[in-house]
Structures are given as C-alpha cells and as structure tokens.
Amino acid sequence: MLLTIDLDSEVPIYQQIRDRVVEAIADGELVEGSALPSTRQLAADLAINFHTVNKAYDLLRQQGVIRINRKSGAVVRRDAGSGPAEAGFADEWQVRLRTLLAEAAVHGLGADEALQRCGEVLGSFGTKKGTPA
Amino acid sequence: MLLTIDLDSEVPIYQQIRDRVVEAIADGELVEGSALPSTRQLAADLAINFHTVNKAYDLLRQQGVIRINRKSGAVVRRDAGSGPAEAGFADEWQVRLRTLLAEAAVHGLGADEALQRCGEVLGSFGTKKGTPA
DNA sequence: CTATCTGTTATAGTTCATCTATATCAGATA
C-alpha cells in the first residue's frame, strides 16, 4: 500500500492524502516523474470515493507539487523538493511553524528538545530509496 | 486589543483564538495566573458570538492550558509552559512537525534554512514582557 | 436586596465543508 489514511481522524481524507504524498516526496520515496496511482485506483484501494482522491490531487496540483496530464496521469513535478523556495511561501510557512512550536513550548517541551526533534526529522528526509520509475 | 483574528481565514475562529492564546503564553505575554477576558467581553471585542469564544476556552481547558472557575474566570494554569511534557504529547506533536517540515522541503526550503527558522522562532519565545497581573 | 456580571447549559437555525453517489464526455490505448 503506497498510502494509508485514518477514516476516524479529524483531518479530512483529502488532506491526509496530500500530507502523505508530500511526506513521501520529502522522504525520497517519490522522486521527479514518479507516477501516482489513478484516482479511481487509489480510491478503490482506500475504499473511498474517487472524488475525494480527485480533490487531493487537485490540491497537490494547485500547490505545484504534481503535474496532471490526461496522458501520463499524476506525476511528481520536476522542481518539487529541489528548486528554490516559492516567493512568499517561507513567510507563510513560518507563521504555521510558530503556532506549532508555541504549542510544544506550552506543553512543556523544552526549546532544546524541540529543536533537536526538528533536526531529527529534517535529517530523516531523503534517506529512503525512491521507487524506481 | 489582546487578540486579533481573521474572519476570512479558513482556520476556524475558535482555533485561531486558541492559537493566539498559546502563542501569547509561549511569548511570555501571558504568564501563570494571567486572566483572560470574559467570554462575552472578548466576543464583543471581536464582534463574534460568545459561544465561539466559549468553545475556544473549553478547548484550552481540555488541553490543560487554562483553568476556568466561576469565581476567577479563565486564567493561565500554573504548569503551562514550565512543567514537564505531558506523556505522549511529544510523539503526537512530532507527527505534525514532520508534516509541516516535509511541506517546507517540497517547496524548496532547504533543511539548513528550515532548521534556522526553527531556532529563530524558539529563540523569540519568552522574550516579551508579561502583562503585570 | 437589587442589579449586574460572570460561567454554564440548552435549543435551534443557517451556512458551509466534507464525502458520497451517479452520470456523462473525451482522450488514450490495447
């Protein structure tokens, strides 16, 4: 199974799919040109409606993560994970980062430990072998 | 104004309130014993229904951030931001951190730059003077 | 005591996001 979701989660299914794909790219499991399953195929695997997968793919396309053709289906874009940061993205991203780190601080996670976990996660990216295209 | 929200945001209002309070505690603007505005007062200031504020406060209470009494209203809890991390919180938190960092990586934000921004945000916590109780 | 503020709870309604269910059309392919 390329992807697993949690139907009981409060996070919408289409967003879970988006998150898993983004994480798979960061991990290196998906590389440039990697083909994602067809919407109907993935929907069948996950036992959900294909419109939900369609929404997730459309979200990934809007965010520039994948490219969708009628011929080749959904494939990971060239510059995903390698190109320069999009203009304005970093600032918007840091706002969300700040909220997440504040939550850690309030719940007793020390700054040093939080920073260490950030480093661990970042260090784990790109280490997994990509699926051969 | 203690708090600002964005009515046009996709983030629910009650969650925005929760986030702002958590960030204010991390920043040091709110310390142990700091009193939050009454639900009706804050609702009036934000021009929203007081039930929405009530939901935000109830969420903060469930997460152990504030304490609510009929006498003293909503005040920041003793151990918020200082006590040891709650059991299981760090692991659940790291899952969300991983999703956020993966998104940065995919959008071209380098690991070094991402880690630097984490450090900056963490370093900015606790520097602002607390409101005198 | 009265008035007012507070938190708490209940009910009800609207709006919208989410997800599902079908159906149709067109391009690609075996």
Add this chain to the structure above:
DNA sequence: TATCTGATATAGATGAACTATAACAGATAG
C-alpha cells in the same frame, strides 16, 4: 470496439462551524 483514464456536472447526506436566544446559578458591587 472495449476499456482505462481524466474532467466535469449534479445531487444528496452528514457534520462542523457559527450565530441567535433563552434561562439558570454563583459572585459581586451598589
């Protein structure tokens, strides 16, 4: 031709989010 695909339209069910009132009880100031 048959089948897979993406793309699109419509419709319905469910629940979250937000608002609108209302009512009750404890606390407090006048």
